[in-house]
Amino acid sequence: MNRKITIDPVTRVEGHGRVTIHLDEYGQVKDSFFHIVEFRGFERFIQGHPYWEAPVLVQRLCGICPVSHHLAAAKAVDQLEGVDPKDLSPTATRLRRLMHFGQIFQSHALHFFYLASPDLLFGMDAPVEKRNVIAVAVENRELAIKGITMRKFGQEIIKAVAGKKIHGILAVPGGVHKTLTEEERDYFLNGKSIENIDTMIEWSQAIVNFMKDYHEKNRKFLDEFAAFPSGHLGMVNDEGGLDLYDGKLRAIDSEGNITLDDIATDLYQEYFSEAVAQWSYMKFPYLKKVGRENGWNRVGPLARMNMCDFIPTPLAEKERQDFIAFTGKKVNNSTMYSHWARLIEILHCAEVIKELLHDPELMGNDLIRKGTPRLKGIGIIEAPRGTLTHHYEVDEKGMITRCNLIVSTTHNNDAMNTAVRWVANNVISRSGNITDGMLNQVEVAIRAYDPCLSCATQAMGKMPLHAELYNHLGKLIDEKYSN
Amino acid sequence: MSKMINITIDGKSFQAEEGKNLMLAAKENGIFIPSLCYYEHIEPPLGTCRVCTCKINGKFGPACTEKVSEGLSVAVNTPELMDTRKALVEMMFAEGNHICPACEKSGNCDLQHMGYELGVSSTRFQHLFKDRLIDFKPSRMVMEHNRCIKCMRCVVDVTTTDGKKVFTYQNRGNETFVGIDYEQEARLTDEQALNAMKVCPTGAIIIRGVNQSEPFGDRKFDLESTQKDYNKKPVLTKRLVAMEKKMVATVSLAGCFGCHMSLLDIDTELLDVIELVSFAKSPLTDFKNFTTRCHIGLIEGGCCNSDNVETLRLFREHCDILVALGECSVWGGLPTMRNAIPLGECLEEAYLNSVTSEAGNTIVPYHEDLPKMLDRVYACNEIVKIDYYIPGCPPDANHIWKAVKNLLWGEEYSILYSEFKYD
Numbered sequence A: 001m002n003r004k005i006t007i008d009p010v011t012r013v014e015g016h017g018r019v020t021i022h023l024d025e026y027g028q029v030k031d032s033f034f035h036i037v038e039f040r041g042f043e044r045f046i047q048g049h050p051y052w053e054a055p056v057l058v059q060r061l062c063g064i065c066p067v068s069h070h071l072a073a074a075k076a077v078d079q080l081e082g083v084d085p086k087d088l089s090p091t092a093t094r095l096r097r098l099m100h101f102g103q104i105f106q107s108h109a110l111h112f113f114y115l116a117s118p119d120l121l122f123g124m125d126a127p128v129e130k131r132n133v134i135a136v137a138v139e140n141r142e143l144a145i146k147g148i149t150m151r152k153f154g155q156e157i158i159k160a161v162a163g164k165k166i167h168g169i170l171a172v173p174g175g176v177h178k179t180l181t182e183e184e185r186d187y188f189l190n191g192k193s194i195e196n197i198d199t200m201i202e203w204s205q206a207i208v209n210f211m212k213d214y215h216e217k218n219r220k221f222l223d224e225f226a227a228f229p230s231g232h233l234g235m236v237n238d239e240g241g242l243d244l245y246d247g248k249l250r251a252i253d254s255e256g257n258i259t260l261d262d263i264a265t266d267l268y269q270e271y272f273s274e275a276v277a278q279w280s281y282m283k284f285p286y287l288k289k290v291g292r293e294n295g296w297n298r299v300g301p302l303a304r305m306n307m308c309d310f311i312p313t314p315l316a317e318k319e320r321q322d323f324i325a326f327t328g329k330k331v332n333n334s335t336m337y338s339h340w341a342r343l344i345e346i347l348h349c350a351e352v353i354k355e356l357l358h359d360p361e362l363m364g365n366d367l368i369r370k371g372t373p374r375l376k377g378i379g380i381i382e383a384p385r386g387t388l389t390h391h392y393e394v395d396e397k398g399m400i401t402r403c404n405l406i407v408s409t410t411h412n413n414d415a416m417n418t419a420v421r422w423v424a425n426n427v428i429s430r431s432g433n434i435t436d437g438m439l440n441q442v443e444v445a446i447r448a449y450d451p452c453l454s455c456a457t458q459a460m461g462k463m464p465l466h467a468e469l470y471n472h473l474g475k476l477i478d479e480k481y482s483n
Numbered sequence B: 001m002s003k004m005i006n007i008t009i010d011g012k013s014f015q016a017e018e019g020k021n022l023m024l025a026a027k028e029n030g031i032f033i034p035s036l037c038y039y040e041h042i043e044p045p046l047g048t049c050r051v052c053t054c055k056i057n058g059k060f061g062p063a064c065t066e067k068v069s070e071g072l073s074v075a076v077n078t079p080e081l082m083d084t085r086k087a088l089v090e091m092m093f094a095e096g097n098h099i100c101p102a103c104e105k106s107g108n109c110d111l112q113h114m115g116y117e118l119g120v121s122s123t124r125f126q127h128l129f130k131d132r133l134i135d136f137k138p139s140r141m142v143m144e145h146n147r148c149i150k151c152m153r154c155v156v157d158v159t160t161t162d163g164k165k166v167f168t169y170q171n172r173g174n175e176t177f178v179g180i181d182y183e184q185e186a187r188l189t190d191e192q193a194l195n196a197m198k199v200c201p202t203g204a205i206i207i208r209g210v211n212q213s214e215p216f217g218d219r220k221f222d223l224e225s226t227q228k229d230y231n232k233k234p235v236l237t238k239r240l241v242a243m244e245k246k247m248v249a250t251v252s253l254a255g256c257f258g259c260h261m262s263l264l265d266i267d268t269e270l271l272d273v274i275e276l277v278s279f280a281k282s283p284l285t286d287f288k289n290f291t292t293r294c295h296i297g298l299i300e301g302g303c304c305n306s307d308n309v310e311t312l313r314l315f316r317e318h319c320d321i322l323v324a325l326g327e328c329s330v331w332g333g334l335p336t337m338r339n340a341i342p343l344g345e346c347l348e349e350a351y352l353n354s355v356t357s358e359a360g361n362t363i364v365p366y367h368e369d370l371p372k373m374l375d376r377v378y379a380c381n382e383i384v385k386i387d388y389y390i391p392g393c394p395p396d397a398n399h400i401w402k403a404v405k406n407l408l409w410g411e412e413y414s415i416l417y418s419e420f421k422y423d
C-alpha cells in the first residue's frame, strides 16, 4: 500500500496525457482524472492573419488528421467568400470528398493496425515488448503488410489531390486549386503500381470479418469493458444517412432519444457550450439544453453508428445492420465497440472512394466559385475521430478577428474521463497498488477513442500514461508509468 | 555585338561581353551566383541584399552591381564566401517571421529558394520574433511585413501610370520598413497591382482575392535546382550487408505529429527498417523510459512547456546523435506564431473569450498536474546541442530515412532537390 515506485523523470516528461487516481479512506476510488497537458493558442495567434491562409495554417494543428482541419477550415472560408457547400462546383465537391474519405481510410487503418491491434491480438496483459506494431509485423507479417498498404492507399489518394501526403493543399476559398488527371485517377484503379481500390474493399471487408470473429470470442469483454451510458453526436445527410463530409448535426442520448434534431451546422454555438476544468487544457463541450452533467456526447465511429439511420453504401450498411443487431437496436454504449464501428467505416470509405473514382465529374475543370462575401464562416466536418468545428470571423478587409475550434477529441474528453474512471473503479479500486496490466487497461480504454491529442497536445493513440494513486488525505501513495 | 573580353571565375577563364553585368556574364558561362534583390530589369541594380557577395579583384563586393571588364578576376565558390552568403540568408530568416508552411507564396518565394540552394537547414542566429504589422488598410493588397526582406524592389519598381511611387522606405537601420501610400496604391491598375506582388521576392505583398498558392510540383522552385551541380553526392548503389542493429528513440514535443506520420510514410520499407533498428522509447511503442542508450534520437517539435524541455534534455543524455526533425524542432515552426503575442492573451482567447465559453464559469486551467508553459516556443537547439537538422513540414519520408541511414551506418546518399523543403 505504501510502496512508492520511484519516478524515472524520463517518462514523466513524455506525459501529454496523464492520469491521476485518488482514493478515499476505505481504499475506494474517489476520483480520477485524465489530464491533457498541452496548449497551443491557435485561436489567438491566427487573429490578424488573412482568412484565406487559414486552411493551410490550421492544418498544422494536427499531422494525424490534417485533412480534416484543412477541409473544416476550407468550408468555413468558403462561407467567408459567400459560397455554401451546395454552391461549390461538382468537381470541387468530389475532389474534397475524395480527399476526406482517403484521409479517414488512412487514419482508421493507422489506428487499427499500428496502434490498437496489439491490444486485440496479444491481450491487455501482454508484455511491453509486444505492445507495438513492430511485434505485430514480426508475428503477423501478412496482417501488417495489409495494414501498411491500406494506410498507404489513403495517403496516396491525399497526395494525388493535395500534392503531399501530410499538409498538402487542395482547398482554396470557394473551391480547389487542382483537378485530377485521368492518369492520376487510373493509378488507383488499374492495380499496376499499387493495390487497387477493389482490393481495398476486399481487405476492408476481411478486416471487418476479423473483428466479427473477435467479437464472437470476446463478446463479454467488448460488452462490458469501460461501458457507460452517454449521448452520441454526429452528422447526417438530409435523409438521415451517415455523411462524413457535410450535413446536419444530430445527437441522441444513451437511450436513443433525440437531443439535437438535425440542426444546420452553422447554428452550433446556440446549442453547445464548453466547460473548462482547472486540471486539463482540453475543454468539455456539452449540449446547453441538456446541461453540463449529462449533455456531453461521444463522437467518432461508435457515435456515428449509433445516431445515423443508415450508411449510404451497400457493404457498409449491411455491416451496420449486423452491428446494431447485437444490441437489439438499442444504443451501443460499450466503448470497445468503437473498434468494430471504425472498421465498418473503413469499408464505407473504400466504397465511397470507388464511387468517386468512377465519377467523371471528379476530373472536371470547373474548380472555383465566388459569392457575396460574409463576415462569419463555420465549417463542420466528421473527422476520423468525430465532429470537428472551425469557426472564423473576419472584418470587411478579410482579417481574422475571431476563431473558435472544437476538435473532435475535445467532445470525447468526458467520455475518456469516464472510461478512465470505469477502469479505476472496476480494476484498480481497493487493490492498493497499480500493476502494469491495470495501467495498460487504462490506456486500452482511452485508446478506443483514438484520441488525437495532437490537436491539443501531440501524443498518439498510445499515450505515455502516468498514473498516480492518492489516499484520502491527498497523499501520493503509489505512482506508475505505463511500461 | 560588343567586344568580348576575358575574365576569370574561380581560377577558370571565361569570355564575356564587355560591360555586361557580372551576374549575367557568370550565368551565361554556367556559373550560379546566388542573388535575391537582383532583378534584371531594375537598373541600376539595387545591391541591397548582399547575397551575391563575391571576391572581385580581391575585394568583397556584390556581384550584381559589377560590370565585367578585361582581366576581371572573381572568386565565387570559396568555402568562406559560401558560408558568408549562407549566413546572410539565415539572418533574413532569423530577422523576419518567415513561417513557410503558412505562406501562400511558398514554392514561389525567392528567399525560400535561396535557402534551398545554399543548403540552409537551420539558422545560427536567434530568431527575433518581432510583432510586425500585417497591414490590411491598402485597398487592393495586404502587406505582410513579417515577410519583407527590405530588398527595395517594390520601392523602385512599382509606380502608378503617371509615375507616382506607391512604396517608400520609412525609418532607418533595422527599424526600416516599407511604407505604403494608400492613395496611390488605390490608383494602381489590376495589372500593376499584380505586378507588385510578382516583383516582391517573398510573400510580403499579397493581392486580395488572387490566390497565389499553386499545386505542388507546379511551383517555381519545387523540382529543379538552379545550380547544375546541386548536391552532387554519390547515390547509394549497394546495400550494406551485415549492418549492426541500431537503437532509435523518437519523441514528439511541441509538434503536430506530422513528422512522425512522415516517418511511417516509407510504408512497407518500414518492415526492412525494423530488421535493422529497434525502437526504444517512442510514441510508436509502449516503452516510455530509456532502458538503454540509443544511437539516434529523432525529435519532432520545439519546446513550449517545461515537460518538453525536460524530455529534450533526457534525449540529449541518452542518445548519441540528436536529429531535429521538421520545422517545429528546427526553427520552432508554426507554433512560434504565438511568440509575438503575450501568452496570457492566448490563454484568455481560448478559455475566457471563446464563443462557446460557459457564461459565468470561465477559468484558465492551472494545476499542479499541468506542466508550466514557457514564455514562448523555443527551437530545440536553443535548449540542447542538436547534431543534425532536417527541415520540412513535415520532411519527406525519403529525406528522413536517407539522412538517418547515413548517420547510423555512414551510407552515402543524395537528397534530391525536390525532397529538401521547408513547407
Ligand code: SF4
Binding pocket: B147, B148, B149, B150, B151, B152, B153, B154, B155, B178, B199, B200, B201, B202, B204, B205
Ligand atoms: S515588400 Fe517585398 S519587394 Fe518590397 S521591400 Fe519587402 S520584400 Fe522587397
Ligand code: SF4
Binding pocket: A060, A063, A167, B254, B255, B256, B257, B258, B259, B300, B301, B325, B326, B327, B328, B329, B333, B334, B392, B393, B394, B395
Ligand atoms: S514540422 Fe510541420 S509536420 Fe512536423 S510537427 Fe511541425 S507542424 Fe507538424
Ligand code: FES
Binding pocket: B034, B035, B036, B037, B038, B046, B047, B048, B049, B050, B051, B052, B053, B062, B063, B064, B065
Ligand atoms: S543580389 Fe546583389 S545585392 Fe542583392
